[in-house]
Amino acid sequence: MSTPSKVVKRWEITAAYSGCSSRDFLLRAGEFSRQLIKKVRVSGDVYVNGERVELWQPLQDGDVLEVVFPEEERGAIEPMEGPLSIVYEDEDVLVIDKPAGLFSVPPFDKTEPSVAAFLLFRYIQKNYPCTVHIVTRLDRDTSGLMLVAKHAYSHRLLTQSLQKIDRRYKAVAEGSLNADQGMIDQPIARAEGSIIRRTTSPEGRPAQTRYEVEKRTGRYTWLRLQLMTGRTHQIRVHLEYLGYPLAGDTLYGGSACPGIPGQALHCYQLNFRHPWSKKRMTLVSETPGEWDRFA
Template structure:
């Protein structure tokens, strides 16, 4: 049973299902919990501030459904935090009613730093949403560091975000990285726990007290000064690739926080998310997106 989602006005996101015989007599609450995978929190928000219609008539969440009924949920406008909308360029490579795929450049954070009023991807998204009259806040599914470029998955509303993060193990990413030195191994798995470095709120380090962290790597090509790797994350720790590469003795080019050196003509660490795979939360269709690394990387060839 695949739900359909559409915008019916500038201020409402609407979700519609058709009830099958298997759910005859089931309450709206139990139907949404089972078929829609609604969390208790989302059910509460819909009950208090949203609207429920069955065959065009307003209903309450405890009322039963019958075979053939059309159940429509009108989600309430979402609350926003302190992030202020700010005009800026967004490289949107795909968008539908549920998800949005960005190709993020290096040098911009995903959300504003706590100690800064500078702009970010989140600021730009809110500006775009306001321009469209879209009543939702920003829901980041896959985050990238400020100086990491590449593909990002954004959920366009809270319900989509809930389903995607609930099945986050089905969201797969691959990165391309350029590291210092002549990499010796063809492929392998780095299985070293990562934790916060003592005395720092930013740096992470390999530590027995850290959380389990696994990074798969494959050597793409190797030179005297630089090596190109393809990397996949099996866990999602902060700075994971950067920390693991530094631990092996091959820090990312430009990653001065973890031992890398800046190279004239490039900016930030040489790390780019070039592949993104996930299952669409509504259609369940497998989706794949690709992105070429920055052109500045040609300097390493």
């Protein structure tokens, strides 16, 4: 087997950090966690101008600092071969268009296919030295765009600004909503006696969902939604609260729809700041063709 590839990042030191140690630079400018610093110190490598150094050694204006990250542990995920629709990939991030019916991460028994298992198989095939870091998960029966960090450092940067990752959804709700737009502001808690189901509750965590009607088609209302918070099953719970459950969402009051695997909910747009280049990125995805029946 060929030698695993390495994850490497480089910085050019400015006068503002002259005299600062590599460790302090990485904590302050690099936004490293102390845990990541420790992993680099123990199992990775740090170079300044091509020469290996210790993290305590000072930096000078114009130096080039290079960090070679250690190989990551895979954890308990079992790799599984399977198809992935990758809409964007570089050395730091992946964006996947997930079909409905596929888990984001393996369920408890580890036997069902999942995005994480498919990605890990792909990483092993490509001899990539990292584990899977999913940043934005989707429920099994929700389709659309998912953001994945390619390595632990990218994951650290993305989760530090998780509230700035903007996810937009399209959905089909049962019935005809009266208001053309609005904000659902209802706390969400775990439903009593269930480990899966959620419900609105004054004792729950704050949750806000903004919605806008795209069109009404008799029995159904097509919606665009924006998550202002990120609670489990948030859109599904909020629409049940309004009295307009998602089509196909039998867990939250909707009726089963033949040919639709679960709720009619799709993450159609993902907007985020790239963890390394810092550029804003926007990716989009078309709703599943099966939704034509709701037109």
